[in-house]
Amino acid sequence: MSTIPIEKFEGLEEELSEYPLFLYAILEGSDVTFEEHVRYVCRTECPCYNTTWSCPPAVGTVEECCERCRRFDHVFLFTTIAEVEDIANMEQTLATREGHEQITREIDTLFRRRFGETLTLSTESCAICEHCAYPDAPCRHPDRMFPCVESYGILVTDLAEKAGISFLNGQNVVTWFSLVWF
Numbered sequence: 163m164s165t166i167p168i169e170k171f172e173g174l175e176e177e178l179s180e181y182p183l184f185l186y187a188i189l190e191g192s193d194v195t196f197e198e199h200v201r202y203v204c205r206t207e208c209p210c211y212n213t214t215w216s217c218p219p220a221v222g223t224v225e226e227c228c229e230r231c232r233r234f235d236h237v238f239l240f241t242t243i244a245e246v247e248d249i250a251n252m253e254q255t256l257a258t259r260e261g262h263e264q265i266t267r268e269i270d271t272l273f274r275r276r277f278g279e280t281l282t283l284s285t286e287s288c289a290i291c292e293h294c295a296y297p298d299a300p301c302r303h304p305d306r307m308f309p310c311v312e313s314y315g316i317l318v319t320d321l322a323e324k325a326g327i328s329f330l331n332g333q334n335v336v337t338w339f340s341l342v343w344f
């Protein structure tokens with residue numbers, strides 16, 4: 163059950179309409195499941211594994227990630243989209259990511275202002291620094307770094323389906339996801 167007074171949500175939609183979000187939903191934190199098999203995919207298939215503070219194993223075990231999230235009652239799931247000439251071209255696709263990250267920072271700020279502490283997860287591994295400080299030194303920007311959604315064991319496609327948020331939005335349309343726990 164929510165511990166957030168309903169007044170805190172007043173005017174939220176109007177404020178959100180100022181951002182180029184494609185779709186969004188507010189879910190109960192309990193709607194989100196944390197799966198060990200997602201972590202298995204990180205470990206066995208993702209080139210980012212063990213290369214950055216925003217990915218496993220640096221983010222902790224799935225159980226620890228789950229505990230961190232469970233301190234919050236709600237999660238705001240949102241997408242942005244970007245059209246590219248050829249979605250199979252990774253360079254083109256990844257070039258659209260920074261715009262989404264910037265919007266994620268702004269949405270995170272908006273939610274902090276309204277609701278207090280947040281925990282925000284975003285797309286892929288953090289790319290703020292050209293070379294991540296991991297593992298030799300602490301993260302240089304812990305206040306701006308968003309761990310990858312999947313690194314927490316969350317299968318974002320399942321969550322999106324639960325929320326009625328489309329994952330495929332056109333042949334050459336990139337869909338980026340973020341989650342703000344609040």
Ligand code: SF4
Pocket residue numbers: 214215216288289290291292293294295296300301302303304307
């Ligand atoms: S902010 Fe820099 S040091 Fe921290 S996770 Fe991102 S790339 Fe690595």
